[in-house]
Amino acid sequence: MxxxxxxxxxxxxxxxxxxxxxxxxxxxxxxxxxxxxxxxxxxKNEMNLLAFYFIRKSKFQTVERILSKVKRPENMMKTQEAYYYYLLGLTQAQTNQPSKAEKSFKKALSTGLRLKSDQAMAKLNLAGFYLSKRNKKVAKIYLMDAKKLDKQNMLSAQIKEVEYMMKRI
The missing domain is CATH 1.20.5 (Single alpha-helices involved in coiled-coils or other helix-helix interfaces)
Known part of the structure; x- marks a missing residue:
């Protein structure tokens, strides 16, 4: 297929x-x-490309509708599958579905996100989820991984924000 x-x-x-x-x-x-x-x-899967476009436009309901049309993401190439779960996780995080987003980000990381910046974003989101569950130890691990992966300092403001929240807990 x-x-x-x-x-x-x-x-x-x-x-x-x-x-x-x-x-x-x-x-x-x-x-x-x-x-x-x-x-x-x-x-490059066309559904993933469309989803990336609408994520940039912050139209998360449209992204959910597009990604729901994919019936079997496991039949995609591994990188396409990883980005499918990454996009799904971003959408679920924005639409207040943290437990689903956590599973999607973990699946994306285990399947193999290609770009280091995307891996850093996924791990930063996971750190935030674990911090909201008051699991500071696991959150710190994910936060340190996100710091290591963020070579261009694109996520430095978000990392500092999560570190500040970690200090308050």
Whole structure:
């Protein structure tokens, strides 16, 4: 099931070569472009791309609706699956579903988020969840991991905020 898009891309590429050889260059270019879309969507899931777009717009209800259309995320490539759970966790955290968000972030981390900044964001959220449960020890572990992963200091303000909350507990 995972490779249907690649098979379609190969068939379209063969068709485009035939069209180029036949002298029908316009249609050949069009089939090459379409085959490139199939290859792109093999490596980048279109539902994840749409969800990223709406997360940037802070439309979390729309993101939930988009992600609910994915029936079997375990059939995605591992990185796509990890980002599916990451996006789901971000959405659940924003819509006040902390226990579901915690599970989603853990699943995203165990599946394998690719970018260090995304791993840091997931661990920072987990630190916040554990801090709200008054489990300071586990929260501190996740917070230290988030600090190590945040090389560009993109999350420094949020990390300081969680550290301040940790001191108050």
């Amino acid at each position: 995972k490779y249907i898009r690649l098979i379609a891309a190969v068939l379209l590429t063969i068709l485009s070569v035939f069209l180029f050889v036949s002298g029908i260059v316009g249609w050949g270019v069009l089939t090459v472009i379409i085959s490139l879309f199939f290859v792109l969507f093999h490596f």
